[in-house]
Amino acid sequence: GAVVSQHPSRVICKSGTSVKIECRSLDFQATTMFWYRQFPKQSLMLMATSNEGSKATYEQGVEKDKFLINHASLTLSTLTVTSAHPEDSSFYICSAREGGPPLHFGNGTRLTVT
Amino acid sequence: DQQVKQNSPSLSVQEGRISILNCDYTNSMFDYFLWYKKYPAEGPTFLISISSIKDKNEDGRFTVFLNKSAKHLSLHIVPSQPGDSAVYFCAASGIDGSSNTGKLIFGQGTTLQVKP
Numbered sequence: 001g002a003v004v005s006q007h008p009s010r011v012i013c014k015s016g017t018s019v020k021i022e023c024r025s026l027d028f029q030a031t032t033m034f035w036y037r038q039f040p041k042q043s044l045m046l047m048a049t050s051n052e053g054s055k056a057t058y059e060q061g062v063e064k065d066k067f068l069i070n071h072a073s074l075t076l077s078t079l080t081v082t083s084a085h086p087e088d089s090s091f092y093i094c095s096a097r098e099g100g101p102p103l104h105f106g107n108g109t110r111l112t113v114t
Numbered sequence: 115d116q117q118v119k120q121n122s123p124s125l126s127v128q129e130g131r132i133s134i135l136n137c138d139y140t141n142s143m144f145d146y147f148l149w150y151k152k153y154p155a156e157g158p159t160f161l162i163s164i165s166s167i168k169d170k171n172e173d174g175r176f177t178v179f180l181n182k183s184a185k186h187l188s189l190h191i192v193p194s195q196p197g198d199s200a201v202y203f204c205a206a207s208g209i210d211g212s213s214n215t216g217k218l219i220f221g222q223g224t225t226l227q228v229k230p
Contacts, residue, residue, distance in 0.1 A: 006157070034217065044158070044203065044220045093157045101207070102148050103218060105157035 006106030023094030
């Protein structure tokens, strides 16, 4: 089946720094990727839709200047958390689909901001 | 406003018995439903899905039932195995044409524990 690879799996950074998370679709092309966020013991919440070659579409309440998304190619989308704060600490998960449903998810990135 | 709800945060069953996980939704525009399984610190893994034109879909030990009039779906796992212990999320798509884009609305998840 379709495989989505996410890197890094965990990262610790200091407050005020920026962190980049990569999401790659292996063995298939993804014109659209999705970035989700999960707080402890809560549901997965869609943050934004990443579109290859165009601007990302952000969900209501998500700061586009804080969470920069770049979909540089058909197999790579990146999420950059800029000027990270402790409240940005969370589990970030990307997803993509090969043609139709279902969505396939990466293994997620645990971000801890100290 | 939680459009997809899993009202049972946890469920414990004995190995070999049936596990039934429930999910309710509020938006009648949803037309595609999925179940995912998730282990801690990992991404969700797709299990099974169902289109709104069906009321049942079966794949091995997993069966999903959809009751559109009640806006309710359930996942049956039989027989349950200790390796099934994980968090199970139901998800829905279809509003605002999202079934074409892949956007999913997730429930809160149910933690299933299967005891040996």
